[in-house]
Amino acid sequence: MSVNQREIGRRTLFAEIRRHGRIPRISLSEHTGISRATVTTITAELLREGLIEEVTSESGDKDARRGRPKVDLKVRGDARLIAGAKISNRSVSLVLLDFEGRQLADHEVELEQTANEASDLASILAGHVGDLAAKVGRGLVDVSGFGLGIAGIVDAPRGFVHWSPSLTSRNVEFGQILTDTLSIPVFLDNDANLVAMAEKSFGLGQGHSDFIVVTIESGVGMGVVIGDEIYRGTRGCGAEFGHTKVQLEGALCRCGQRGCLEAYVADYALLREAMSASGGQDSRQVDELLEAAKHGDAVAGSIVERAGRMFAMGLANLVNIFDPELIILAGEQMQASHLYAEEVIEVMRKLIVQVDKAPPEVVVHKWGNQMWARGAAAYALDNVSELALQEMKEHVA
Amino acid sequence: MSVNQREIGRRTLFAEIRRHGRIPRISLSEHTGISRATVTTITAELLREGLIEEVTSESGDKDARRGRPKVDLKVRGDARLIAGAKISNRSVSLVLLDFEGRQLADHEVELEQTANEASDLASILAGHVGDLAAKVGRGLVDVSGFGLGIAGIVDAPRGFVHWSPSLTSRNVEFGQILTDTLSIPVFLDNDANLVAMAEKSFGLGQGHSDFIVVTIESGVGMGVVIGDEIYRGTRGCGAEFGHTKVQLEGALCRCGQRGCLEAYVADYALLREAMSASGGQDSRQVDELLEAAKHGDAVAGSIVERAGRMFAMGLANLVNIFDPELIILAGEQMQASHLYAEEVIEVMRKLIVQVDKAPPEVVVHKWGNQMWARGAAAYALDNVSELALQEMKEHVA
Numbered sequence: 001m002s003v004n005q006r007e008i009g010r011r012t013l014f015a016e017i018r019r020h021g022r023i024p025r026i027s028l029s030e031h032t033g034i035s036r037a038t039v040t041t042i043t044a045e046l047l048r049e050g051l052i053e054e055v056t057s058e059s060g061d062k063d064a065r066r067g068r069p070k071v072d073l074k075v076r077g078d079a080r081l082i083a084g085a086k087i088s089n090r091s092v093s094l095v096l097l098d099f100e101g102r103q104l105a106d107h108e109v110e111l112e113q114t115a116n117e118a119s120d121l122a123s124i125l126a127g128h129v130g131d132l133a134a135k136v137g138r139g140l141v142d143v144s145g146f147g148l149g150i151a152g153i154v155d156a157p158r159g160f161v162h163w164s165p166s167l168t169s170r171n172v173e174f175g176q177i178l179t180d181t182l183s184i185p186v187f188l189d190n191d192a193n194l195v196a197m198a199e200k201s202f203g204l205g206q207g208h209s210d211f212i213v214v215t216i217e218s219g220v221g222m223g224v225v226i227g228d229e230i231y232r233g234t235r236g237c238g239a240e241f242g243h244t245k246v247q248l249e250g251a252l253c254r255c256g257q258r259g260c261l262e263a264y265v266a267d268y269a270l271l272r273e274a275m276s277a278s279g280g281q282d283s284r285q286v287d288e289l290l291e292a293a294k295h296g297d298a299v300a301g302s303i304v305e306r307a308g309r310m311f312a313m314g315l316a317n318l319v320n321i322f323d324p325e326l327i328i329l330a331g332e333q334m335q336a337s338h339l340y341a342e343e344v345i346e347v348m349r350k351l352i353v354q355v356d357k358a359p360p361e362v363v364v365h366k367w368g369n370q371m372w373a374r375g376a377a378a379y380a381l382d383n384v385s386e387l388a389l390q391e392m393k394e395h396v397a
Numbered sequence: 398m399s400v401n402q403r404e405i406g407r408r409t410l411f412a413e414i415r416r417h418g419r420i421p422r423i424s425l426s427e428h429t430g431i432s433r434a435t436v437t438t439i440t441a442e443l444l445r446e447g448l449i450e451e452v453t454s455e456s457g458d459k460d461a462r463r464g465r466p467k468v469d470l471k472v473r474g475d476a477r478l479i480a481g482a483k484i485s486n487r488s489v490s491l492v493l494l495d496f497e498g499r500q501l502a503d504h505e506v507e508l509e510q511t512a513n514e515a516s517d518l519a520s521i522l523a524g525h526v527g528d529l530a531a532k533v534g535r536g537l538v539d540v541s542g543f544g545l546g547i548a549g550i551v552d553a554p555r556g557f558v559h560w561s562p563s564l565t566s567r568n569v570e571f572g573q574i575l576t577d578t579l580s581i582p583v584f585l586d587n588d589a590n591l592v593a594m595a596e597k598s599f600g601l602g603q604g605h606s607d608f609i610v611v612t613i614e615s616g617v618g619m620g621v622v623i624g625d626e627i628y629r630g631t632r633g634c635g636a637e638f639g640h641t642k643v644q645l646e647g648a649l650c651r652c653g654q655r656g657c658l659e660a661y662v663a664d665y666a667l668l669r670e671a672m673s674a675s676g677g678q679d680s681r682q683v684d685e686l687l688e689a690a691k692h693g694d695a696v697a698g699s700i701v702e703r704a705g706r707m708f709a710m711g712l713a714n715l716v717n718i719f720d721p722e723l724i725i726l727a728g729e730q731m732q733a734s735h736l737y738a739e740e741v742i743e744v745m746r747k748l749i750v751q752v753d754k755a756p757p758e759v760v761v762h763k764w765g766n767q768m769w770a771r772g773a774a775a776y777a778l779d780n781v782s783e784l785a786l787q788e789m790k791e792h793v794a
Contacts, residue, residue: 162752162753163752170753226623226628232720233719233720234721234757235720235754235757236720237720238718239719240718241717241718243717243750244713244718245643245713245748248643248706248707259710310645313642313656316641316642317641317642318718320637320638320640320641321718322635322636323629323630323636323637324630325631350654353634353637353640354652355550355559355632355634357559360632
C-alpha cells in the first residue's frame, strides 16, 4: 500500500464512519471495497489518534455467531471543538460543535455597526468565540477551527474578501487576519455558499447533487451546488445573483450600478419606492408596508407586487441557465415571505422555457441565524477533519 | 488486474494515444502511471483490434541505446469513418472524419424548408451522409457514427428534442428516429453545446476548464463548459440563454413569451423594429440596417444600439452567475458583428460586479458551418471510440 493509497483509504474510511454515525469494521470493508486487513490497519491508526472510538452495542444486539457484543466505530465527539459564525447586518450568531457535529452551545451578540475595520471585527469575533467556548468550560485555544459566513464577494479558497457590507475596506485578506487574531485555523466563505453547504449536509438539499439556494436578507445571495460541489467560479466571485440585472439602466442600486435585482427587491428598495410615492412623507417600515399591501393599500400593493415579479424574473433566468433539480429559498426574515409567495413562483414558472417536463421544485426553508452559523461550523468541521487526517499522515509516516 | 481496472486502463491509454498523436509505449507508462507490463498487454489488444497502429520514427531518431528505430503508437485513421453535421436555418453542412479526426470530405446542401417532419429530416440526412461517404468511395453503411448538431432544446443523453426550429413537432425521439433511419449510431446534441465541445477540443477553449460559448445565428445559443465538461442541467434543457429575460413583460418573442434576449437581438427583432418605426414601410434587410446604422441613419442606429446593450446586459448576467475564465462569441454570420463590437463588450464590463481582478476575457471566433459540423463529428468520434473500446471488452473477456 503506497503512502498515497493509505491517505486515500484513511480519508475514505473516516468519511464513511462520519456518514454512518456508527458502523462495524466489516461493513466499512463492504461499503468501500477496501480489504478487511487494510480497514483494520487504518482504523487502528485512527483509534490511536483519538479521532474515532469503539462503542459496544447493547447486549441485545450481540454478534450471533460468537455470542459477544458487537463493536462499532464512530467519530469521537471529544476529539475536536469547532466553532461557526454568521455575521448578519448588526449581529453575530455563533454555534459550537463537537467533532461528531453535535451542537454544544450557541451565542448571539449585537454589533455596534454594520461595517467594521477588518482587524476590529477579527478582535470582536475572537472575543465571542472565546465566550462561546467558555460556555462549555473551555477557551478559544481549545477550538480547533472556526468557520465564518459573511455576506459579499468572497474568494473562499484564498480567504479573500473582494467586498462585504460587514467590512469598511475592499480587498481584504480577512481569512489571514482572522487566523492571526484567533490563532486557530479559520475557514471563510460567502454566507449563501455556507447555507447551500448546510442544506446539502443536513437540510433540504440532502440527496440532491444539483440545486440552487437563494437567500434573502438585507441582500439577495445565492449558492449553487453542481455535481455535489459548491460552484465558485474562476475568480472567486461566481454565483452572484443579487446584482444580476433585471432592467437595463433601471433603478439605482447601492452597489452604484443600475437595474440590479436587489435594487427592486431589497428592503431599502421597497422603502424608497414608498417614500417617492408619498413625496418623502411615508415613514413606514418594511413590515408595515407588507402588512398594508395585504390589506389592500394600493401603493404598498404595487410596490410589493413589482418586487415579486422582478424576483420571479430573476429566478426564471436561473432556471433557464442552470436547469436545476431544486431551488431552495432560504432566509430567516418573515418579511421575505412576499417573495416566497406561491404567486411569485407561479410567475417564475411562466417565464421559463416550456418543455413537457415538470419545472424544478421550489421549496422554502425559513432558517434562523443559528442555522446559518451551523452551516459555517459544518464547513469548518470538514476542513478540520481534513487537517486532522493530514497531520496524522505526518505522525505515521 | 480486475476487468474493471483493465477497462479503465484501456480507456486511459487510448485517450493518451489520441491526445499525443504519436507516442512510444514507455511514455504511455510514464504519463499514466500504468505499469510497463500492463501497457504492453493493453496496447497489444488495441493493436489486435486495429484501433491503433505502430509507426516507426525517421531513421535519424533512433533509440540511442539499442541503435534501432523508435516505434511510436498512434490511432489508426482507417479504423473508423465518422460523419458530423450541423443543421442551419435552411441548409445542412456535413464533414467526414477518419478515426484520427482528419477531415476527409465535406458537403453542403440546401433544405427546402426550415422545419421538417422528423422522419423526413432523418431520410434527408441519411441521403446526405451517404453522399458524403460516396465522396471517398464508401457508403452510409461504412460510417461508424454520425454526430448531429441541431438548434433548440435537446436532451442529449436521451437523444430527445423538446423543441427545435428544424422540426415541425415538439417532443421528438429524434435520436432514435435517426438511428433507425441511418442504421448507424447517432449522437445528437444542441448545436451550441457541440460548438463548445469543438472549441474545447480544437478551438479557443483548448486548455480552459471553465468557459462559456455564446453562438449567434438566427437565434442566440449557449454552451457552458464547467470542469472540462459540457454542463447540461438536470432536465436536459440547461444552459439556455436566448430565452432568459432581459425585460419584464418586454418585447414579444417568437417563443410566445415576452422580454427574451432573442426578442431584442435576433434578426427578426431588428427588422420588426425598423418596420414599426416606418409604419410598415421599411423593407430593408438586416445587413442593410446594419450598414445604415454605420453611416449615421438615426433609426437604424437606435435599433442596433439597443440590441447591443441588451446583449451586453445578458452577457453581464452570465459573468455574474458563472464567473468564467473566458467567453467565446462564436458565429458564422458577419451580421452579428454589431453584437461582437468592442463597445458592446465594454458595456458588459460595466454591468458586472466590480472586483479588483480583470473581467473574463471575451474573444470572438467567427466560424463557418463546416466548423460546427466538425464539432458534431468530434462528438461522434468520442462516442464511437467509447463504443469501440466497449465492444473490445466483450471480445477479450
